[in-house]
Each structure stands twice: as structure tokens, then as C-alpha cells.
Amino acid sequence: MEASLTARDRVGIQDFVLLDAYTSETAFLDNLRKRFHENLIYTYIGTLLVSLNPYKELDIYSKKQMDTYMGVNFFELPPHIYALADNVFRTMMSEFNNHFILISGESGAGKTEACKKILHFYAVSCPSTKILNNVRDRLLLSNPVLEAFGNAKTLKNDNSSRFGKYMDIQFDHQGGAVGGHILSYLLEKSRVVHQNHGERNFHIFYQLVDGGDEDLLRWLGLRRDCQHYNYLVQGDCAKVSSVNDRSDWRTVRKALSVVDFSESDVEHLFGIVASVLHLGNLKFEADTRGYAALHNSQEMHWLSKLLGIPAQVLQQGLTHRKIEAKTEEVFSPFSVDHAVYARDALAKAVYGRTFNWLVNKINESLANVDSSRKTVIGLLDIYGFEVFTVNSFEQFCINYCNEKLQQLFIQLTLKSEQAEYEMEGVEWEPVPYFNNKIICDLVEEKHRGIISLLDEECLRPGEATDFTLLEKMEEIIGGHPHFVTHKLADQKTRKSLARGDFRLLHYAGEVTYSVVGFLDKNNDLLYRNGKEVMQQSKNLIIKHCFPPSEPDQKKRPETVVTQFKSSLVGLIEILGTKEPWYVRCIKPNEAKEPGRFDDVLVRHQVKYLGLMEHLRVRRAGFAYRRKYEIFLQRYKPLCPDTWPNWKGTAAEGVQVLIKHLGYQPDEYKMGRTKIFIRHPRTLFATEDAFQVCKHKLATKIQAKYKGYRVKGDYQKQKEAATKIENCWRGLMARKEREKREWAVAIIKRFIKGFMTRNEPSGADNREYLSYVRHSYLTRLRENLPKTLLHKDLWLTPPPILKETSLFLKQLFIRHMVRKYVQGITEERKALVCYTHTRIHTRIHTCTHMQAAVIFHNFCLFAASVESADQFHVQREKRDVPVVKYDRNGFRPRPRQLVFTRDAAYLLDEGDLVLECDFLFEALTKLSAIVDKCDFIQVVQDSVRFDIQPGREGVVDFRSGQESVVYRAKNGHLTVVIIYLFFS
Numbered sequence: 001m002e003a004s005l006t007a008r009d010r011v012g013i014q015d016f017v018l019l020d021a022y023t024s025e026t027a028f029l030d031n032l033r034k035r036f037h038e039n040l041i042y043t044y045i046g047t048l049l050v051s052l053n054p055y056k057e058l059d060i061y062s063k064k065q066m067d068t069y070m071g072v073n074f075f076e077l078p079p080h081i082y083a084l085a086d087n088v089f090r091t092m093m094s095e096f097n098n099h100f101i102l103i104s105g106e107s108g109a110g111k112t113e114a115c116k117k118i119l120h121f122y123a124v125s126c127p128s129t130k131i132l133n134n135v136r137d138r139l140l141l142s143n144p145v146l147e148a149f150g151n152a153k154t155l156k157n158d159n160s161s162r163f164g165k166y167m168d169i170q171f172d173h174q175g176g177a178v179g180g181h182i183l184s185y186l187l188e189k190s191r192v193v194h195q196n197h198g199e200r201n202f203h204i205f206y207q208l209v210d211g212g213d214e215d216l217l218r219w220l221g222l223r224r225d226c227q228h229y230n231y232l233v234q235g236d237c238a239k240v241s242s243v244n245d246r247s248d249w250r251t252v253r254k255a256l257s258v259v260d261f262s263e264s265d266v267e268h269l270f271g272i273v274a275s276v277l278h279l280g281n282l283k284f285e286a287d288t289r290g291y292a293a294l295h296n297s298q299e300m301h302w303l304s305k306l307l308g309i310p311a312q313v314l315q316q317g318l319t320h321r322k323i324e325a326k327t328e329e330v331f332s333p334f335s336v337d338h339a340v341y342a343r344d345a346l347a348k349a350v351y352g353r354t355f356n357w358l359v360n361k362i363n364e365s366l367a368n369v370d371s372s373r374k375t376v377i378g379l380l381d382i383y384g385f386e387v388f389t390v391n392s393f394e395q396f397c398i399n400y401c402n403e404k405l406q407q408l409f410i411q412l413t414l415k416s417e418q419a420e421y422e423m424e425g426v427e428w429e430p431v432p433y434f435n436n437k438i439i440c441d442l443v444e445e446k447h448r449g450i451i452s453l454l455d456e457e458c459l460r461p462g463e464a465t466d467f468t469l470l471e472k473m474e475e476i477i478g479g480h481p482h483f484v485t486h487k488l489a490d491q492k493t494r495k496s497l498a499r500g501d502f503r504l505l506h507y508a509g510e511v512t513y514s515v516v517g518f519l520d521k522n523n524d525l526l527y528r529n530g531k532e533v534m535q536q537s538k539n540l541i542i543k544h545c546f547p548p549s550e551p552d553q554k555k556r557p558e559t560v561v562t563q564f565k566s567s568l569v570g571l572i573e574i575l576g577t578k579e580p581w582y583v584r585c586i587k588p589n590e591a592k593e594p595g596r597f598d599d600v601l602v603r604h605q606v607k608y609l610g611l612m613e614h615l616r617v618r619r620a621g622f623a624y625r626r627k628y629e630i631f632l633q634r635y636k637p638l639c640p641d642t643w644p645n646w647k648g649t650a651a652e653g654v655q656v657l658i659k660h661l662g663y664q665p666d667e668y669k670m671g672r673t674k675i676f677i678r679h680p681r682t683l684f685a686t687e688d689a690f691q692v693c694k695h696k697l698a699t700k701i702q703a704k705y706k707g708y709r710v711k712g713d714y715q716k717q718k719e720a721a722t723k724i725e726n727c728w729r730g731l732m733a734r735k736e737r738e739k740r741e742w743a744v745a746i747i748k749r750f751i752k753g754f755m756t757r758n759e760p761s762g763a764d765n766r767e768y769l770s771y772v773r774h775s776y777l778t779r780l781r782e783n784l785p786k787t788l789l790h791k792d793l794w795l796t797p798p799p800i801l802k803e804t805s806l807f808l809k810q811l812f813i814r815h816m817v818r819k820y821v822q823g824i825t826e827e828r829k830a831l832v833c834y835t836h837t838r839i840h841t842r843i844h845t846c847t848h849m850q851a852a853v854i855f856h857n858f859c860l861f862a863a864s865v866e867s868a869d870q871f872h873v874q875r876e877k878r879d880v881p882v883v884k885y886d887r888n889g890f891r892p893r894p895r896q897l898v899f900t901r902d903a904a905y906l907l908d909e910g911d912l913v914l915e916c917d918f919l920f921e922a923l924t925k926l927s928a929i930v931d932k933c934d935f936i937q938v939v940q941d942s943v944r945f946d947i948q949p950g951r952e953g954v955v956d957f958r959s960g961q962e963s964v965v966y967r968a969k970n971g972h973l974t975v976v977i978i979y980l981f982f983s
């Protein structure tokens with residue numbers, strides 16, 4: 001409710017308790033009308049729910065709506081029948097006590113619909129198991145059965161309940177619906193034999209005739225034609241557009257099997273329904289003596305068959321009354337009128353008792369088999385106050401019932417108000433209200449009450465009539481302030497009262513009753529032999545309804561009003577032990593039209609439902625009361641000390657808050673757990689202040705929330721990033737470790753391979769050797785000698801590749817030679833060829849003498865010459881390779897002849913080096929060719945030359961066993977063996 005305080009101007013106030021002008025009927029109506037036009041059919045008076053019949057389907061009863069209301073605080077959502085049902089259920093579950101919901105209102109106001117909505121809510125919201133679903137189905141399906149037998153079309157309502165109904169739903173400790181029990185009150189039996197124009201008999205008759213299949217109708221001796229039956233045509237409206245008898249018949253048939261009716265039960269039940277129709281068609285004619293005689297042998301045949309009573313017995317029972325004298329029984333014949341009366345009485349009795357049997361049968365099916373502890377919610381769907389133009393015995397009973405319920409309401413409400421004040425420690429303030437006990441007493445007081453007087457008149461011997469009853473009432477209760485008759489009334493009032501009327505001033509308003517028919521209806525006489533006839537029935541239901549040992553047969557049966565009074569006492573006892581909840585239904589217009597709000601009609605009902613009275617009681621003390629926690633939670637933003645959080649107790653918080661708001665001491669009271677606010681205006685002012693502050697707060701909260709969300713997102717992202725980083729690092733560390741392990745294994749293998757490199761290839765060194773091989777070959781490829789002259793610079797092989805290296809070297813030299821030769825130009829070839837030929841030619845002519853002249857003093861010459869022959873031969877075969885050397889790597893060797901431009905630049909690039917084994921011969925030949933004997937100087941000791949300008953070098957020549965060149969300690973280049981230097 002708090003949530004909707006804001007919308008109060010547009011849609012009215014959701015709780016009448018908050019209506020400032022709570023004593024004004026007009027203000028009350030205004031609020032109802034405002035809400036009704038917004039399709040808001042529910043409004044509270046505290047916890048009482050006022051319900052306006054919308055006469056149209058509203059989308060407020062869906063499963064979604066049920067879910068919305070389930071488990072939500074009563075005042076948090078807009079008023080709804082589901083809110084009430086849920087609140088009752090939750091209170092029952094938390095307090096483990098019994099409750100009842102009293103649904104009242106005039107005919108067509110929506111009581112039965114409200115009852116069904118509550119039942120549906122429980123069917124959906126309660127826990128469900130197979131067994132519970134079974135009970136649930138029975139509870140739900142008992143409705144169409146009861147409606148078929150107990151409802152009828154009236155002028156006010158096409159589906160009017162013609163009985164009061166109290167239904168207990170039993171719940172186990174977990175909230176599952178485990179059983180149910182139904183009590184019915186005051187079925188309008190007279191409808192069986194008589195209907196006003198525009199009204200119908202009970203639905204079941206039309207359903208059977210219209211919907212029953214051919215075989216069934218044939219078996220029951222019925223025609224498919226309602227017009228054929230006297231009991232169905234008096235209202236002249238057997239067909240109603242809003243009622244589909246055929247489909248309702250199917251529903252009822254199905255429901256009967258769900259609520260445990262056996263085939264035989266169903267057979268007997270419809271046998272009785274058909275019997276009532278046959279009874280209605282019985283016609284009496286006066287015989288010659290003026291006594292009633294029966295002629296419809298056809299109807300009698302079917303009656304006899306369906307009720308299982310011999311036709312003669314039936315006939316006798318319907319046309320004679322049994323009179324018991326002292327020693328014998330005498331049958332006195334009926335007049336036609338008496339016979340008709342007896343027939344109708346029998347029809348009413350049969351139907352009425354069958355209805356009771358039906359209720360009992362349903363109760364058997366709903367009975368809770370488990371005797372464990374259970375709590376109960378009762379639904380009382382009972383007629384509201386009835387005020388017609390002509391009010392009769394029925395209205396008297398109904399209005400009496402409402403007086404009793406109002407009594408109960410006052411007791412329970414005031415009791416609970418008082419209990420609440422006491423519990424809260426708030427001083428009890430007496431509530432000014434009208435106590436209707438005085439009217440209840442007027443009706444039910446022993447010996448003096450209307451009921452007593454009525455019964456007395458019914459039972460007393462002599463000529464008692466409705467008018468003698470009226471006189472008696474005038475005599476005994478004539479002075480009562482709530483009773484008036486034509487005779488007792490003042491001049492002004494008398495005009496509105498007929499002679500046979502009496503008026504009661506009920507708590508809800510005055511009602512004028514016509515005394516005509518009171519005695520008859522109260523007697524509801526079924527002649528004794530009518531009962532005895534029925535006791536012979538073979539129909540099991542009739543047998544059950546008319547037991548042979550009916551208590552005290554000889555005593556007069558209890559009158560209707562006494563029975564009703566006793567059942568009401570029973571009902572009040574049942575209700576008195578339970579917590580009350582109320583639904584008051586209001587009919588907005590007589591035309592059953594949606595959207596039409598008839599002020600006069602509604603005002604009338606507001607009055608007769610006692611809503612103003614109810615509101616007065618509720619408002620007697622304080623208009624508003626709430627738990628401190630709830631109040632503080634809503635209004636704490638209005639005080640800087642309580643916003644955003646109050647650290648102390650809720651009660652202290654509320655105290656601080658209302659001090660800040662400037663509440664005056666007489667405006668409120670602080671209870672133990674609740675704050676009580678006397679006037680709605682105090683609350684509304686607080687609410688208005690809250691609305692103003694709410695918008696500012698909303699902006700703040702929104703900003704905070706956004707910040708919080710962003711922060712939250714950032715925090716989440718950060719956490720995620722840290723997680724990813726950790727994972728990544730872990731992964732990398734794992735990889736690094738694996739890499740290292742792998743490297744260590746490789747290095748280990750390498751070292752082991754190195755250590756065993758000279759051993760034969762095996763597991764330990766296979767890899768290493770392969771690496772060595774690969775490495776050597778790679779390096780070799782990159783360091784191959786560039787020319788033939790550098791062939792000795794061949795890369796030293798590892799031991800395992802010595803052989804391979806040698807082989808490769810030979811291959812390479814051969815390859816180089818081939819390349820060199822291929823690279824010699826034709827010109828050069830010619831030159832080399834010429835030189836060779838000249839050397840070759842001249843060498844033969846070279847004499848030993850010439851050589852001796854040139855090298856006469858050279859010690860090695862002789863040795864060389866000695867081998868001259870051999871030299872000759874070999875010389876002819878050999879080529880003389882000419883090789884270019886680079887400066888750095890070259891050391892002249894014996895048998896090499898270097899042609900250089902300048903001795904100072906020995907072995908400059910471009911010098912020609914001639915290598916030959918027969919050096920002396922070659923030089924002799926050269927000297928012969930140039931024809932200069934002094935061309936060759938043999939230097940024995942040492943020779944000086946310029947290494948570079950200004951820097952002098954010395955070469956010392958020495959003979960020795962082995963030809964060696966080295967740098968001596970004195971820095972001179974020392975050449976051992978034969979060395980010839982020429983320039």
C-alpha cells in the first residue's frame with residue numbers, strides 16, 4: 001500500500017482507513033467510483049477487501065499475477081483477492097492457527113467468483129504432490145457439482161447460489177491442501193416447485209434434460225424437452241443465453257467421477273432428479289367425493305421405477321394423510337389442494353435431502369485420511385443483506401444470519417483491536433460503534449424473540465395464521481426500538497407499512513417484511529406418511545435420506561427457522577475459534593453491464609454490507625499502524641540522522657525521524673513494535689515529503705549505483721587480468737623450465753658425446769659425432785682453399801673424419817686443377833705451350849759445363865747433376881705449373897722459383913712462382929736462353945734487401961741436411977738447403 005500512496009489522487013485511496021472523511025458515505029462512494037473506472041475493483045478497509053463486480057473479464061487473475069502476490073507483504077502491492085488469500089495462508093503457516101474468509105454481498109455481487117478465485121490461488125500456490133493434486137482436483141471440482149444442484153438463474157444473477165456455503169480447506173504443516181469439508185445452509189428448496197417469472201429451477205434439471213444422452217433419458221423416462229415439465233416452466237425461461245447446460249452437464253458428469261461418485265451413486269442420483277420432474281407432472285383431479293385422485297399412470301410408473309417404491313404405496317402416500325389414533329392408524333384422503341401441497345412438499349423434501357446427501361458425499365471424498373495435525377482456512381460464501389420490495393421469510397432468515405455475522409465481526413474485530421493495543425502497550429481507547437446485539441436479541445431471544453414467537457405460532461394448537469403471529473409480535477415486542485408495525489408506527493411511518501408488514505431496524509438499515517407465508521414456510525411440513533413412503537424406497541440415496549429410524553417420529557419436526565438458528569449457532573461457533581478475514585462484494589449495477597457504476601445501488605449496498613460501520617470500527621483508534629522497521633525503511637530519507645542507515649533500534653530510529661518531521665504528541669503513539677498514526681493527513685504529509693525527496697535521492701542513488709557498477713566492472717576486469725597474467729606467467733615458467741630441462745639434457749648428451757668422441761659410434765656419442773661431422777663439413781665448405789696454391793691450408797679434420805677429409809681433399813684438388821685448366825685461355829695455353837716447348841728443347845742442349853760455370857761453387861750442384869739422366873726423363877714428362885700466391889701465406893720453398901718485379905717486394909701479388917723438381921736445370925736453361933752466364937748469382941751467405949723503403953731485411957742461406965726456412969734469433973730469415981736467389 002505504501003508504494004501506491006503516490007497514486008492516490010488518480011486512482012483513489014487503496015485503503016479506506018486512510019480516507020480523511022471516513023464517516024462520509026459520499027467520500028466513500030467517490031473513492032470506489034474513481035477506482036472502479038480505472039478497473040481497480042479491489043479496495044481495502046484495513047484487512048477487509050471490498051470487491052466490485054466488474055462484469056467483464058479483467059487480466060488480473062493470471063498465473064503471473066498469482067506469482068506476483070505469492071509471499072509478498074499484504075500492503076506492498078495493490079489490493080487484490082490474491083493478496084488477501086496469500087496473507088491468510090502465510091499467517092496460518094506462521095502462526096499455526098485456523099482462519100476463515102467471510103465473503104458476503106448481495107446476489108450477483110461476485111461472492112462465488114471470489115470464492116473460486118481464492119480456491120484457484122491455493123490450488124496453484126500450495127505445494128503439489130500426487131496425493132495433494134488429487135485433493136486439489138476434488139476441491140476444485142466439488143464446485144461445479146454443488147453449483148449444478150444448488151445454483152439457479154434468478155433475476156439478479158444467472159448463476160445464483162441458492163444456499164449458503166462454508167468450506168474448510170485443510171492444510172498440513174507444509175502448507176499442502178490435504179482435505180476439505182463443506183457445510184451448506186438454507187437451501188432454497190421452494191425453487192424446486194416454484195420459480196418467479198424470468199427465473200429457473202436448479203441448473204441440474206436443465207442440464208440433465210438438455211445434456212443427458214438418449215439412453216439415460218430413456219432409462220429415466222424423460223423427454224428432451226424442458227417445456228414438458230411443470231417444475232421447469234414456471235419462470236418461462238428454460239433457456240438462458242449465458243448458460244450452456246449441455247457443456248455444464250459434461251463438466252458435472254466428469255466432476256462426479258473425480259469426487260468419487262460410483263456409477264450406482266450417479267444412477268440413483270439422476271433417478272431422483274428425474275423423479276422430481278415426474279412428481280411435478282403428477283396431476284390430481286377431484287373424485288366424486290371431492291378428494292384428490294391421481295390420473296397420470298405414466299408418471300406414476302416412472303416414479304415407482306426410479307424411487308423403487310410400489311406404485312400403490314406411492315399413490316396412497318400422495319393422496320392420503322395418516323392419522324394415528326390411540327390404537328389404530330387411519331388414512332384420511334386429501335383434497336386436491338392438499339395433495340398438490342403434499343406432492344410439492346415431497347418434491348422439496350426429496351431434493352433438499354438429496355442435496356444434503358450430495359454435500360456429505362463430497363465431504364467423504366474430501367476427507368483428510370491422514371489424521372496428523374492440520375490447520376484450516378474456511379471460506380464462507382454466504383448471502384449478504386437482502387432488501388427487496390417485498391421481503392419474506394427467506395429474507396428474514398438471511399438478514400438474521402447477517403446480523404449474527406456482524407456480531408461476530410464486531411466481537412472479533414474489537415477483540416483483535418483491543419488485543420493489538422494491549423500487545424503494543426498502547427492505551428486502549430474505547431471504539432464508538434453500533435453494537436447490533438440488541439437486534440440479534442430481538443430475533444433470537446428465548447420466549448420473547450421473533451423466532452420463538454414464530455415457532456410458538458407454528459406449533460400451538462388452534463387456528464394460527466400469519467396475522468396472529470403479527471399480533472403476537474406486536475404484543476410481546478411492540479416496544480422494541482428496532483421493531484415497528486403498521487399498528488405501532490407513528491403517523492408518518494405508517495404510510496410506508498402495509499397491515500401485514502413488520503419492519504426491523506437492522507444494523508445495516510431498515511427492512512420491511514411481509515408476514516404472509518411465514519408460518520407455512522417455517523413449518524415446511526412433509527406429512528408423516530410421505531416420509532414413511534420414502535422409507536420404503538429401494539433407491540439407495542432416498543433410503544439414506546429417509547432413514548427408518550428418524551429420531552422421534554411422533555414429535556413435530558423442528559421448524560425451518562429453528563433449524564437455521566441452530567446451524568447458525570454451529571457456524572458462529574466454528575468461526576469464533578478462527579481468525580476472521582472479510583471480502584465484501586458489491587454489485588455496480590443491476591443490468592450486469594461492465595463499466596457502469598450506479599450510485600444509488602452501490603450506496604445501498606455499502607450501507608447494507610455495513611461497510612461504513614466496519615470503517616468506523618477500524619478507524620476508531622488509529623488510521624495507520626506499521627511495524628517500526630517498515631515505517632523507518634520507507635521514510636528514513638526524510639531525516640539526515642536516519643539516512644542512509646540508522647545504527648540503533650528501529651523504534652529509536654522512528655522516534656528520531658518523527659521528531660525531525662515535527663509530529664505532534666497527539667498525532668501518534670509508539671507501541672512495542674509498531675507506530676500508530678491517528679490521522680491519515682499526518683501520514684499523507686509524510687508521504688508527500690517523501691515523494692519530493694525521493695527524486696533527489698533517486699538521482700543520487702542512480703549515480704552511486706552507476707559508479708558502483710563501473711567500479712564493479714573494473715574490479716572484475718582487474719581480477720580477470722590478474723588471473724590471466726598469473727596463468728600466462730605460470731605457462732611461461734613451465735615452458736621455460738621445460739626448455740631448460742631440454743637444454744640440460746642436450747648439453748649432458750653433448751658433453752658425454754664429447755668425452756666419448758674417440759670411441760666407436762654408440763648411444764652415448766652418436767649424436768655428438770653426427771654434430772661433429774656436420775659441423776666439420778659445414779666449416780670445411782666455408783673454408784675451402786681458394787686456389788691450388790693454398791691447398792695445404794685444408795681444414796684439420798677431427799679424428800673420426802681424417803680418412804674422409806683426405807679423400808675430400810684429393811677430390812677437391814682434382815676439381816680445382818680441372819677448373820684451373822678449364823679456366824686457361826687459348827692465348828695462355830699457347831704461351832705455356834711455347835714456354836714448355838722452348839724449355840723442353842733447350843734443356844737437352846744444356847750442358848753440364850754450362851751448369852758448372854753457373855753453379856761451380858754451389859755445393860749441392862753436384863748432387864743435383866748426378867741425377868741428371870733421370871732428371872732428363874722426368875723433365876720431359878712434367879708440366880710446369882704456374883701458381884699465383886698471395887703475400888701473406890707464402891713461404892718460398894726449395895724448388896720453387898719466384899719471378900718478381902722487384903726483389904724488395906718478394907712475393908707481391910702478381911708474382912709468378914714456378915715449382916719444379918729440377919731447379920738447377922731450369923735456371924741453367926734460363927741463363928742459356930738469355931745467353932748471360934752472369935745472369936745467375938749464387939749467393940752463399942746472406943743477402944740484404946729492402947723489406948720496404950727504409951727497412952732492410954736479411955736472408956741467411958745455409959746448407960743443411962734438410963731443407964728448412966725459419967726466422968733466426970738475430971731476426972734474419974734463415975734458409976737451409978739449396979736456395980737460389982736471382983733478380
Ligand SMILES: Nc1ncnc2c1ncn2[C@@H]1O[C@H](COP(=O)(O)OP(=O)(O)OP(=O)(O)O)[C@@H](O)[C@H]1O
Nearest residue numbers: 053055056107108109110111112113157159160161
Ligand atoms: N471478479 C470478477 N470478474 C469478472 N466477472 C465477475 C467477477 N465477479 C463476478 N463476476 C460476474 O458476476 C456474475 C455473478 O457473480 P457470482 O455468481 O459470484 O455472484 P454471487 O455474489 O455469488 O451471487 P449469488 O449470491 O446470487 O450466488 C458472475 O457470473 C460473473 O459473470
